[in-house]
Amino acid sequence: MAVYTDVTEPQLAEFLDRYDLGSLSSYKGIAEGVENSNFLLRTTGGTYILTLYEKRVNRGDLPFFVGLMEHLAGRGLSCPLPVHDRDGNALGELSGRPAAIFTFLDGMWTRRPSPEHCRAVGVALARMHESARDFPLTRPNGLAPPDWRPLYESCAGRADEVEPGLSAEIEAELADFEANWPGHLPKGVIHADLFPDNVFFLAGELSGLIDFYFACNDLLAYDLAITLSAWCFEQDGSYNVTKGRALIAGYASVRPLDEAEYENLPMLCRGAAMRFMLTRLYDWLNVPDDSFVTKKDPREYLKKLRFHRGVREASEYGLEKAAVTKGMA
Ligand SMILES: Nc1ncnc2c1ncn2[C@@H]1O[C@H](COP(=O)(O)OP(=O)(O)OP(=O)(O)O)[C@@H](O)[C@H]1O
Ligand SMILES: N[C@@H](CCO)C(=O)O
Structure with a gap:
């Protein structure tokens, strides 16, 4: 459960005094999420989310994350809108932690x-990319290809504990990424973690995106690759081409890919699988079993990595180049 920091009622009431949100009615910790402490907050003015930023989030990045949500919401994208206090600040301090309130x-x-969900997510991701074009702040990706080798090395040669031969397999992949990563593709602000638990649906329609705490500037098509890898595989590890086609078509209907982005999809998807396999591997080997954090299985992403390695052409993800690059899908 992700409530690492306790907040007392007097502390919260004092914090709320700085806002025009009415007075505190109730609050309770939210179990989901692993990075920060989140509370469902009810005041006489409405219902909000209170987030206390924990140690794994760099304080210097908070203006980027909070500013991005404000920017996107201002462009009509459905995502949490930071609430400002009477002095205009979206970020404050509560229980010794940076804190913010969101709609x-x-x-x-x-x-x-379903394929319909996947299409809607593709559309929303592309809208996010388009809406963030004029966002003025930047943040480098802390989990980009050059960061993967140090992350792997911090697992101190223990990858074979997860599966014999995994160390050699990762080494070979890393060498390939270091030599062939398509770093020249179009860049922009990416979500970088648009997994199913970060997308809300209401009555079958996409109602919003949350959790922008990995957002950064990187390759736009890499974000599509992350999202495709998170949404379009079944429990048994097989790729669902109907879902893949729907997600890519949804994306391209808003932001058509250029040819180089399309052709590099297999490499970008392999990279996406490597990034999530490595962070999961790190947690698997280093986070104590009795901690709050639910460790996610790196082998799920190892399977996806192997699938993507076997993809020879982007069309195997479900759509021909002409459909995706012209935005006619
Ligand atoms: N604006 C919001 N509206 C409604 N619910 C929200 C909102 N923001 C967060 N939540 C709830 O809080 C939970 C945790 O939020 P979030 O995923 O941002 O936390 P986190 O600790 O940063 O998570 P993660 O470990 O996935 O990075 C979500 O699953 C959702 O239930
Ligand atoms: N989405 C990540 C975890 C949290 O960001 C994963 O599934 O590994």
């Missing part, structure tokens, strides 16, 4: 994505 988004994330 509450209705909806729930889906455990069983």
Whole structure:
């Protein structure tokens, strides 16, 4: 459960005094999420989310994350809008942690994505990319290809504990990424973690995106690759081409890919699988079993990595180049 920092009622009431949100009615910790402490906050003015930023989030990055949500919401994208206090600040301090209040988004994330969900997510991702074009702040990706080798090395040669031969497999992949990563593709602000638990649906319609705490500047098509890898595989590890086609078509209907982006999809998807396999591997080997954090299985992403390695052409993800690059899909 992700409530690392306790907040007492007097502390919260004092914090709320600085806002025009009415007085405190109730609050309770939210179990989901692993990075920060989140509370469902009810005041006489409405329902909100209170987030306390924990140690793994760099304080210097907070203006980027909070500013991005404000920018996107201002462009009509449905995402949490930071609430400002009477002095105009979106970020404050509560229980010794940086803290912010956000508008509450209705909806729930889906455990069983359908092709329709996938299409809607593709559309929303492309809208996010387009809406962030004129966002003035920048943040480098802390989990970009050059960061993967140090992350792997911090696992101190223990990858074979997860599966014999995994160290050699990762080494070979890293060498390939270091030599062939298509770093020249179009860049912009990416979400970088648009998994099903970060997308809400209400009555079958996409109602919002949350959790922008990995957002950064990187390759736009890499974000598509992350999202495709998170949404379009079944429990048994097989790729669902109908979902893949829907997601890519949804994306391209708003932002058509250029030819180089399309052709590099297999490499970008392999990279996406490597990034999530490595962070999961790190947690698997280093986070104590009795901690709050639910460790996610790196082998799920190892399977995806192997699938993507076997993809010879981007069309195997479900759409021909002409459909995707012209935005006619
Ligand atoms: N604006 C919002 N409206 C409604 N619910 C929200 C909102 N923001 C967060 N939540 C709820 O809080 C939970 C945790 O939020 P979030 O995923 O941002 O936390 P986190 O600790 O940063 O997570 P993660 O470990 O996924 O990075 C979500 O699953 C959702 O239930
Ligand atoms: N989405 C990540 C975890 C949190 O960001 C994963 O599934 O590994």
